[in-house]
Amino acid sequence: MDTKFFNNWFKGLNDGLEKMGTEECSRLFSKCAQQCACDALKYFYRDLFSECNGNLDKFFLQVNEQKELAGKVIESGKVYELIFTKCGCPLYTEAEIKSSKLCECSRQSMIYVFQTLVPDRKFKIECIETILSGNSRCCYRIIFD
Template sequence: MDLSDWFKGFEKGIARLSSEQRAAFFSECSKNCVDGGVLSIYRKLYKDANGDMDVFFQMADELPGVKSEIVEKGRVYHLIFLECTCGLCKKGYVTTPLLCECSRQSVLYSLQNLWKEQKFRVTLCHSILQGGQNCKIKIELI
């Protein structure tokens, strides 16, 4: 059996989960993915910004493949990824937009890891797998 065949079953399985179940499932997947790389980039930005969220997002705008917008200082931000960075998508194993819950969870996990005292609402506005030109995530402090 080819791995791409296995992932067809994976896609069908996640489609059967409720949105809450997908959030719980991808919460764990996203931690493994983020801990392996991007969290260290976010930690450096956090340190360089002295924990100032506005400065953090200004600096994130300078990362390759990333755009960032301060919608409302100290409260609402957008992170925009210009290409899908998911290895499963890049290799063609997974094509369902349901996988984008993993990206949403990874941003939430990263932010909570950096600003432990803050609570965030992270919303996927649109994604490349949904047919968008980029992946846009809205971040709100709550």
């Protein structure tokens, strides 16, 4: 395939993302994120959750044993954080999408994963900080009702 075409296409995507609002980004990335999470990501979290017998506190503490990933229990049974010390998204690392709006894809991916892990619990996921916003890490807060 023509590399120049893809470079120009991804530049257009990056520029277009900058013009989109939050709701538009959520709609765009919800299906993309689901496809991304269907790869090894969903199974990684599912297996880890299973090892912890479905205990969220244990799950987020167990995440700390993973490379470039950390978990925090903010409020037991209710509030947690997932922290990524490196952005592993190929759209950033390979296609050079630099828009912080791309991080909505990560948030949507986590929504899909946690809906799979705990389908009986209501929750929301907030983006606290991201590498693409100029921070040294990405941090997402998961808040269960």
